[in-house]
Amino acid sequence: MNALPSPAADPTPAELLESSGVREVLAQLDRELVGLAPVKGRIRDIAALLLVDKLRAAQGLQSTPPSLHMCFTGNPGTGKTTVALRMAAVLRQLGYVRKGHLVAVTRDDLVGQFIGHTAPKTREIVKKAMGGVLFIDEAYYLYRPENERDYGQESIEILLQVMENHRDDLVVILAGYRDRMETFFSSNPGMASRIAHHIDFPDYSEPELMQIAGLMLEQLNYRFDDEAAPAFARYVALRRRQPHFANARSIRNALDRMRLRHATRLFTAGTAPTREQLCTLQAGDVLASRVFAMQEARDGD
Template sequence: MDATETPAITATTTAPRQLFESSGVKALLDQLDAELIGLAPVKGRIRDIAALLLIDKLRQEQGLQSQPPSLHMSFTGNPGTGKTTVAMRMAEVLKQLGYVRKGHLVAVTRDDLVGQFIGHTAPKTKEVIKKAMGGVLFIDEAYYLYRPENERDYGQEAIEILLQVMENQRDDLVVILAGYKDRMETFFGSNPGMASRIAHHIDFPDYSEAELMQIAQLMLRRLNYSFDDGAASTFSRYVSLRRRQPHFANARSIRNALDRIRLRHATRLFGSDEALTRGQLCTLQAQDILASRVFHPAADAVQTEGARK
């Protein structure tokens, strides 16, 4: 066929739903649904992106004009809202659809990219990019790369290298920048080059108390633990109190709380002189939760004050 001829176009394509299932993307998104409670707006955006890529594949089959869409993203939200997990699944989706070669995730922070002396930043940044090629580079708290108050800061050098790679090698690397929403907006406002390369902005909402309880139950089931009736209602009170305290990190704080509850449960059982039943080994009780400092703010305040003296 002459190079100037239009490619032959077939009458029909693969059905989108059939391609959705046969590509493995449906299974990956179903897995995301199963492992993350809530986050309906986030999951909806990920499905929208998957749909865009699938239709792009069908257009290619028909010889239609097809240009790989820009896939660099910004994930904003508080800690513990599932940003890293969604980034991992996004990498797998891109691999299944042939948009990246490997489908792995490389998660880094400023310290992995920026050096402390002249000539150190470029090699560090390029080494990280080399590891991430063929997959997704996830930069958490990306705004720390830019520190305008320090004229000798080397973060800008890392940003410039990232900008070049995001533009010139976007067919083999997807960059996801993550962090608090207000700080990310400030970062993009100060770095228009970076802002112009981000095609998808996805905000991760905080979990509701009901969703946090579902997350706790899911985590416990995976570990073969459960709450008895008293423990379930007590932990619900714990969640309500803990959400109002500083440094609450959504699912991350729930996981940490369950680790401490399991520790108290183990300590309680360790003192037993009798053989333990399977039920005892698996069941958490209210007393394992009530020992938390969340229920004893006055005692915690006294301890804090004593530490200051």
């Protein structure tokens, strides 16, 4: 008589991580973003919490879905939107939201300019985001106490209701500068009480910015020649000390301008460029930046 097959063993956390597809999402986050070790660590922690929650539910243990609303703080260009996209994918893979899409908005998408406009605008955005993640950038602009006729508070009240009543199918991520978000929360305790996870995004170091530039160029099939690379390192060091530096965003903009100079140089050369020339940025393409001219002007003073 054949023995009955033994019941399948319960999956380990590592096996669940693999079978759910979350491991690949986290690996993609590592590939896409340079540095940000504290941020990636927090995202892994949240993924672990959700995985263990699934294991507890499978064992019949008390398992209340955790609050997943978040606040991302940091300067522009530090990867907040990219991390929000990957967080949405993690939540979808683990079944915490139905669709796993990201709807990114600002105040203008939520708040109307006239009486009666704000509620429909906010509810329409919430409807689009349901089943996924609603990412509100510069969320503190929703609250403008200095303007008695401002309608941002109406949008906040609707969001508070949705965050409480639909937290099993919508995750809200508020984003912005750290100091301004702290002021926003101190003025809106209801919103502060609904945010379970606060994740701060540090600025990139100069070596990390150089690594980001290398990855961006690789994706575009460009490269620096031997003299352009140190010239760009000088550019990064100068640009980081100037106003309105936006981390990876500023690096991308700088590379776009260098590609324009590269294209103009090849176009005016009068000869057919080789494949190597089409792909190679030279020091002159970097040093023509006004960042260097501004530095020289300051040194001259």
